[in-house]
Amino acid sequence: MTTSLDGRELAAEIRADAAAGAAALTAAGRPPHLAVVTATTDEASAWYVRSIARAAAKVGIACDVDGEETSAGITAALRRLSADLGVHGIILQTPLPGGARLAELAGAIAPGKDVDGANPLSLGRLVAGLPAFTPATAEAVLAMLDHYQVKAAGRRAVVVGRSVVIGKPVAHLLLDRDATVTICHSRTPDLPAITAQAGILVVAAGRPGLIGPAHVAPGTTVIDVGTNATADGGLAGDVDPAVAEVAGALSPVPGGVGPVTTALLLRHVTQAAAATGTAGEA
Amino acid sequence: MTTSLDGRELAAEIRADAAAGAAALTAAGRPPHLAVVTATTDEASAWYVRSIARAAAKVGIACDVDGEETSAGITAALRRLSADLGVHGIILQTPLPGGARLAELAGAIAPGKDVDGANPLSLGRLVAGLPAFTPATAEAVLAMLDHYQVKAAGRRAVVVGRSVVIGKPVAHLLLDRDATVTICHSRTPDLPAITAQAGILVVAAGRPGLIGPAHVAPGTTVIDVGTNATADGGLAGDVDPAVAEVAGALSPVPGGVGPVTTALLLRHVTQAAAATGTAGEA
Numbered sequence: 001m002t003t004s005l006d007g008r009e010l011a012a013e014i015r016a017d018a019a020a021g022a023a024a025l026t027a028a029g030r031p032p033h034l035a036v037v038t039a040t041t042d043e044a045s046a047w048y049v050r051s052i053a054r055a056a057a058k059v060g061i062a063c064d065v066d067g068e069e070t071s072a073g074i075t076a077a078l079r080r081l082s083a084d085l086g087v088h089g090i091i092l093q094t095p096l097p098g099g100a101r102l103a104e105l106a107g108a109i110a111p112g113k114d115v116d117g118a119n120p121l122s123l124g125r126l127v128a129g130l131p132a133f134t135p136a137t138a139e140a141v142l143a144m145l146d147h148y149q150v151k152a153a154g155r156r157a158v159v160v161g162r163s164v165v166i167g168k169p170v171a172h173l174l175l176d177r178d179a180t181v182t183i184c185h186s187r188t189p190d191l192p193a194i195t196a197q198a199g200i201l202v203v204a205a206g207r208p209g210l211i212g213p214a215h216v217a218p219g220t221t222v223i224d225v226g227t228n229a230t231a232d233g234g235l236a237g238d239v240d241p242a243v244a245e246v247a248g249a250l251s252p253v254p255g256g257v258g259p260v261t262t263a264l265l266l267r268h269v270t271q272a273a274a275a276t277g278t279a280g281e282a
Numbered sequence: 283m284t285t286s287l288d289g290r291e292l293a294a295e296i297r298a299d300a301a302a303g304a305a306a307l308t309a310a311g312r313p314p315h316l317a318v319v320t321a322t323t324d325e326a327s328a329w330y331v332r333s334i335a336r337a338a339a340k341v342g343i344a345c346d347v348d349g350e351e352t353s354a355g356i357t358a359a360l361r362r363l364s365a366d367l368g369v370h371g372i373i374l375q376t377p378l379p380g381g382a383r384l385a386e387l388a389g390a391i392a393p394g395k396d397v398d399g400a401n402p403l404s405l406g407r408l409v410a411g412l413p414a415f416t417p418a419t420a421e422a423v424l425a426m427l428d429h430y431q432v433k434a435a436g437r438r439a440v441v442v443g444r445s446v447v448i449g450k451p452v453a454h455l456l457l458d459r460d461a462t463v464t465i466c467h468s469r470t471p472d473l474p475a476i477t478a479q480a481g482i483l484v485v486a487a488g489r490p491g492l493i494g495p496a497h498v499a500p501g502t503t504v505i506d507v508g509t510n511a512t513a514d515g516g517l518a519g520d521v522d523p524a525v526a527e528v529a530g531a532l533s534p535v536p537g538g539v540g541p542v543t544t545a546l547l548l549r550h551v552t553q554a555a556a557a558t559g560t561a562g563e564a
Contacts, residue, residue, distance in 0.1 A: 105408035124406025128446045154471055162457055164410045175444055175465055180476065182464040183457055189436055194462065280286035 002244040003148070005223070005251035007140070010147045011259035014267050015059050021270030022060035032273035033062045034115070034266075035081045037074055040067035045093050052091070055262050061269050071100045075108045082110035088276055089269035090116035103164055112267065112275060115268035117169065127172050133268055138169035138258035141202055141223050142177070144251055150221045158195050160184045160211065160238070161204035165224055170202050171239035191215065193218035201247075203238040209268070212240040219248040225257050284526040285430070287505070287533035292429045293541035294335035296549050297341050303552030304342035315344045316397070316548075316553035317363045319356055320375035322349035326511070327375050334373070336540050337544050341437070343551050353382045357390045364392035370558055371397035371551035385446055394557060397550035399451065409454050415550055422542035423484055424459070426533055432482065432503045434459035440477050442493065442520070443486035448507055452484050464507045473497065483529075487518040494522040501530040507539050 024031050035057050036049050049065055056063040065199045066081070074096065090113045092106050101220045106118035114122045117135040125132035145152060157179035161167035167183060174181045184194055186205070195201055195215040203211050204225035216222060226238030237253030244250050251257055284516055294476050296518060304314050316338050338345040348363070350356045356378065363369045372395045374388050388400035397402045399417040407414035439461035443449035449465060456463045465478055468487070477483055477497040485493050486507035498504060500505050508520030519535030533539055 074299075101410075101412070102411055103407070111539075118404030120410045120412060121403045122406065123409055124402030125385070126405065127450055128402045130383070130385055130402060154469055167456075168409055168454075171465075175467075178467070178469040180464065180466050180470040182462065183453075184462050185460070187436055187460040188462040195513055203483055262471075271446075 002247050003249040004145055004244070005142060005148050005221075005249050005256060007251060007256045007258065007260040010143060011263040014143070014161075014260065014263035015055075018061070018263065018267040018270050019059040021267070021274060025270060025273050026060060030273060030276075031062060032060070032270050033064070033087050033091070034089045034091065034269045035064050035066060035087045036091045036093055037066045037077050039074070039082070039095060039097050040069055040097055041097070041104035045095065049093055051264065052265070056266055059266050061266055068097075068194045070097055071105060074100075078105065078108035080115060082108065083210060085276075087113065088273035089113055089265075091116050092118055093154070094111055113272055115265060115272055116165075118165070122187070123164070123169065126169060129176065132270075134173070135165050135169045136261045136265040136268065137166050137204075137225060137257065138173055139223065139264050140257045141170050141258055142173045143264065144223060145200065145221070145259060148221075148249065150249070152179040152200060154178060154180075155199035155257045156180050156182070156197050158200065159194065159199040159204070160191070160203045161202075161206065161225070163204065163206075165249060166194050166204040167202075168223075170204065174202075176198070207238055209240045210238045211243060213242050213246045215248045216243050218246055220246075222247045222249050222250045223257060224253050226253060227258065284529050285531040286526070287426055287430050287503075287531050287538060289426060289533060289538045289540065289542040292425060292544040296425070296542065297337075299401070300343070300545065300549040300552050301341040302318055303549070303556060307552060307555050308342060308505075312555060312558075314342070314371070314552050315346070315369050315411045316368045316371040316373065316551045317346050317348060317361050317366075318375055319350060320374045321347045321356070321377060321379050322351055323376055323379070327377065334449075334544065338548055338551070341548050341553070343548055350379075352379055353387060356382075356387055360387065360390035364390065364395060367558075369371075370555035371395055371547075373398050373547070376398055394553055397547060397554055398447075405451065406447070411458065412452035415554070416455070417447050417451045418543045418547040418550065419448050419486075419507060419539065420455055421546050422539045423448075423452050423507060424455045424506055425542055425546065426539060427482065427503070428488060430531065432531070434461040434482060436460060437481035438462050438464070438479050439482040439484065440464045440466060440480035441486070442473070442477065443488070443507070443514060444468070445486065445488075448486040449484075452486065452507075456482070456484075456503065487520050489520055490518045491519045491522045493525060495524050495528045498525050498528045500528055502528075504529045504532045505539060506533050506535050508535055509540060 224237035224239040506519035
């Protein structure tokens, strides 16, 4: 029987950790503060931003939302917030105006406040094995594996999807854990033959139902990172639920990686705020 | 019969391009200038640095070598050279004093002068698909594939080695070309089973003779990036020469990727110098 890798328990643990950090910072007169910069025109994004703000409030992190209409406005806002001593974490929400690329604009986020690892400098430090904030979704995948004691070292890991925010950083994190990592994508022929070799399969392609039972070998741990909106207003993953009949373990959507991602993002904010304080005192 | 992927002809083409660029810059009163920062204590490194300086002189690029004894000295030198308007390209040579990491110190190299892509910001921009200088050895692998019209799109590529300067950036470059990429390393069990699936096999493990005929399927294109010193003062690759009996094509060591790497490094210097001029005029 397949194990369901529920993320809600782990997310609660991480949120508790963030809340303790936030309480200590607030007691020390330095309440943690997150700023979200978003394009004003996108409704789905606005919904997601409100959900982050609510989650932040629950753990004691203040959250401001800054709506901008142009790339120039976004860059100016990121620079202003980077210089603002009262702001500890900055998230730049996609989609961006005029098709601007996240990594391009996120270069204006101070690395110490780059809590979702969007600045290319953060990504480069991650790839080079230097300390940096990791994109929260990618980190959530590894946190799930750790929580459920899924060993990566010496195993074949297959990542489906090569985005800058998920697929690529996940591949590096798995490589750092001594997995042998294969990155597949929309141009990969014969995907099932490759995914069937995986001991760990991470799916972040943004295509609902892309991975079916024929893609997965018995016993594989499958982490579904897909978040596709359904017609009835719900959320569907990239993995067909029928995979549960084959896989050794499967993280569900919703209730898997998603809640862990938000919790890690909030913990990054308290970590950023704590580091700022330390640096200020040094 | 295996095709030998000689790098010398391609290197000569790139050097000619760099020489033309250097001549144009010099005629415009802006002679290109490369600075190499190196730890004074390493003899093998000193030999390599002298070879770069000679190659630079041949294409009309001035080259200074700055020997430093400590990480602090190196960082100060990199900052000074980054601010020096007369210097267009900066290389930080390894090994570094006291086991310092290249990516850590190379953060002090101005990105516009980072001709060997050593600054983590350059690496992050590369991974994010933004313009940046690419580590020359990694770029040389792709230049060899292009020169010999080896298609990467839709094929399985296997990279053996996960270094920040070669394995990881090569994997990203192959991914950008729509290959399905697997990264193997010292902790990969059953290496031959994985390398035998490769259409393109890039070997950068630093272990002479690691890859033998049993690792390679007939028809595979093998790029050997190994540069291991032999007892008689020569150079040996990571690939057993007997692989030539199986592979479709094999780049030799010496005479394969090596000369292309140096040529690309020099062309990066002329590109950096040309970009500086343009920015100055803008």
